[in-house]
Amino acid sequence: MKHIYSLLIVTVLLVSCGGEKKKNSVEKVLESNNLETIRAKRAELVNEQEAIHAKIKQLDEAITKIDTVKHIPLITTFTAKQEVFNHVLEIQGNVTTKNLLVITPEFNGILTNVYVKEGQKVSKGQLLAKIDDGGLSQQLAQLEIQTELAKTTFERQKRLWDQRIGSEIQFLQAKSTYEAQSRSVKQLQQQIAKTNVRAPFSGTIDDVITEQGSVVAAGQSPLMRIVNLDDMYIETDVPESYIADVTKGKNVTVEFPVLGKSIDTKVRQAGDVINPDNRTFKVEVAVPNKERAIKPNLTAKLKINDYTNEKALLVPQSIISENANGEQYIYVVKNKNENNEGVANRIIIKTGKTQGDVIEVLEGIENNAEIVHEGARSVKDGQTVKVIKY
Numbered sequence: 001m002k003h004i005y006s007l008l009i010v011t012v013l014l015v016s017c018g019g020e021k022k023k024n025s026v027e028k029v030l031e032s033n034n035l036e037t038i039r040a041k042r043a044e045l046v047n048e049q050e051a052i053h054a055k056i057k058q059l060d061e062a063i064t065k066i067d068t069v070k071h072i073p074l075i076t077t078f079t080a081k082q083e084v085f086n087h088v089l090e091i092q093g094n095v096t097t098k099n100l101l102v103i104t105p106e107f108n109g110i111l112t113n114v115y116v117k118e119g120q121k122v123s124k125g126q127l128l129a130k131i132d133d134g135g136l137s138q139q140l141a142q143l144e145i146q147t148e149l150a151k152t153t154f155e156r157q158k159r160l161w162d163q164r165i166g167s168e169i170q171f172l173q174a175k176s177t178y179e180a181q182s183r184s185v186k187q188l189q190q191q192i193a194k195t196n197v198r199a200p201f202s203g204t205i206d207d208v209i210t211e212q213g214s215v216v217a218a219g220q221s222p223l224m225r226i227v228n229l230d231d232m233y234i235e236t237d238v239p240e241s242y243i244a245d246v247t248k249g250k251n252v253t254v255e256f257p258v259l260g261k262s263i264d265t266k267v268r269q270a271g272d273v274i275n276p277d278n279r280t281f282k283v284e285v286a287v288p289n290k291e292r293a294i295k296p297n298l299t300a301k302l303k304i305n306d307y308t309n310e311k312a313l314l315v316p317q318s319i320i321s322e323n324a325n326g327e328q329y330i331y332v333v334k335n336k337n338e339n340n341e342g343v344a345n346r347i348i349i350k351t352g353k354t355q356g357d358v359i360e361v362l363e364g365i366e367n368n369a370e371i372v373h374e375g376a377r378s379v380k381d382g383q384t385v386k387v388i389k390y
Contacts, residue, residue: 075375085312093236099228106194129197147181154178203228237280245306319376331372346381
């Protein structure tokens with residue numbers, strides 16, 4: 001009976017409390033439409049919220065002290081160091097030479113003799129071939145005899161005139177005849193000289209095109225091709241946006257994929273005129289060719305140094321993120337303790353030129369800054385992180 005009485009009392013109390021809570025619920029308070037009652041209820045809830053937050057804080061502090069395994073993000077970092085940054089413009093070009101020529105005759109006639117073979121080295125001025133002169137040699141011989149007679153007559157008239165013997169007109173006629181004959185001899189000699197095909201420069205006979213005995217026409221018939229591989233260069237077109245950066249004397253690395261080799265050289269000439277059709281300018285790059293392995297028309301890849309920063313700070317492009325305002329940012333670790341735990345801070349940066357997988361940072365970080373590498377995409381600003389080393 002006593003237990004039944006106690007149970008009835010507890011039941012009454014619970015019903016009373018439930019009724020009291022229902023009476024003071026937010027819905028009932030709002031239904032009352034009483035400003036003082038609503039304000040009182042709000043103050044009550046605020047006090048309850050502050051009390052709950054205080055208790056949660058106490059629980060967090062207790063967890064921190066008791067929990068030995070902290071769930072802190074693991075990251076790797078690297079230290080930004082000032083270094084020389086050489087940016088290069090990569091572009092293609094073809095090897096050429098000014099000493100590559102297909103020789104054509106200056107005289108019409110039959111190619112009577114070819115004195116060289118393919119692959120033969122020749123010197124400048126060396127006789128390569130001979131064209132039949134069509135009887136000009138015989139004409140020259142007769143003209144030289146006539147010139148000798150005119151010379152003798154002139155010298156005789158001169159001696160007489162010096163002694164004031166004879167007339168002046170005879171002396172002048174003899175002089176005029178001799179000078180005219182001499183000029184005719186020189187002109188014929190020049191014509192006959194055109195029948196001799198000579199090397200315009202030292203080099204190698206790459207190809208003998210016309211065989212001996214063929215009829216050739218001046219300025220039209222290709223006789224042979226001569227090339228000199230000593231003075232080689234690469235000519236390429238560079239976009240006009242680089243006209244202030246790609247100048248004479250700039251360092252260039254030239255790669256020859258076919259040969260599997262590369263050489264270091266310089267820009268020897270940069271054009272001053274922009275081509276209006278493709279908005280480019282011409283650049284010539286010298287090509288040393290001591291081994292003579294580089295041939296005309298060979299394709300080459302050029303890496304032209306168009307920008308250098310002696311104290312650049314470089315970071316991988318993969319760690320850079322961008323916010324809603326279009327600003328680029330990275331994370332740096334600060335306040336690191338003896339356990340390699342620190343705070344990740346978001347830093348807005350300004351970047352410059354890129355080269356491969358790295359990019360130049362112009363503003364935002366300083367030398368020796370510790371920058372988040374692995375984990376840069378997952379950490380948050382102000383978050384505690386642990387730096388690990390591989």
